[in-house]
Amino acid sequence: MRKKVSVLIPAYNEAKYIFQTVAAVKKIPEVDEVFVIDDASTDNTSELAKKAGAEVLTLRENHGKGGALNKGIALATGDVIALIDGDVGETASEVRKLIMPVIEGKADMTIARFPKAKKKGGFGLVKGLARNGIKLLTGLEMAAPLSGQRAMTREVIRAIGRFSSGYGVEVGLTIDIARKGYKILEVDVNMTHAETGRDLRGFIHRGKQFMHVSKVLARRLIMR
Incomplete structure (x- = not known):
């Protein structure tokens, strides 16, 4: 029996990329439904997403990334659920590489491993924190601990219950799934997204990430 695939795209002020992102996902043969969760954007993200064919x-x-996903997951009816950021644009077509191993039963969750960044961002503090925290709590060595591009089974969604809030959603998801014994597979993809640079905006963003990831790890450490 063919497995139904749902794609969730949390988005906040992604008018620059959301049309291309949705349009690329809609072309994937295995995808049955695409939902954009517009997290109280102040631009025309919703209108462009609808124009591209998304629900x-x-x-x-604004609920933050994890909160937006928790709102959106109630709409998805697929056996396989894929999560994609709104800023990946035309390269969203690469999510098929994440979906197929889950459909084929080779993994319970797949995680996109992006090519090396084209411009300098932070100093690796958030990624290092996430990677070391995941290893400490699960024993897993992750190359892309912060990647928001993922696909997973409906069973995995039921098992975790809810996504963590804010920017800690990916780290919390990886830890919770690994602790329950599900198989996680990182997959190389040729995807790009809007990279943050070494400017004030970029450092503020990474500062928030660091705090959110720290909270998620502290909570899991206590529950250990």
């Missing part, structure tokens, strides 16, 4: 849930208040 859109527009939130009145």
Whole structure:
């Protein structure tokens, strides 16, 4: 029996990329439904997502990435659920490389491993924190601990219950799934996204990431 595939795209002010992202996902043969969760954007993210063919849930208040996904997951009816960031644009077509191993039963969750960044971002503090925390709590060595591009079974979604809040969602997801004994597979993809640079905006973003990831790891450490 063919497995149904749902794609969730949390988005906040992604008008620059969301049309291309949705359009690329819609062309994937295995994808049955695409949902954009507009996290109270102040631009025309919702309108462009609808124009590209997505079903859109527009939130009145900003819930953060994890909160937006928790709102969106109730809409998805697929046996396989894929998560994609709104800023990957045309390279969103590469998510098929994540979906297929899950459909074929080779993994319970796949994680996208991006090519090396084209410009300098941070100093690796958030990624290092995430990688070391995951290893400490699960024993897994992850090359892409912060990657938001993932695919997983419906069973995995049921097992974790809810996504962690904020920017700690990916780290919390990896730890929770690994602790329950599910198989995780990192997959090389030729994807790109809007990279943050070494400017004030970039450092503020990574500062928030660091705090959110720290909270997720502390919570899991206590629950250990």
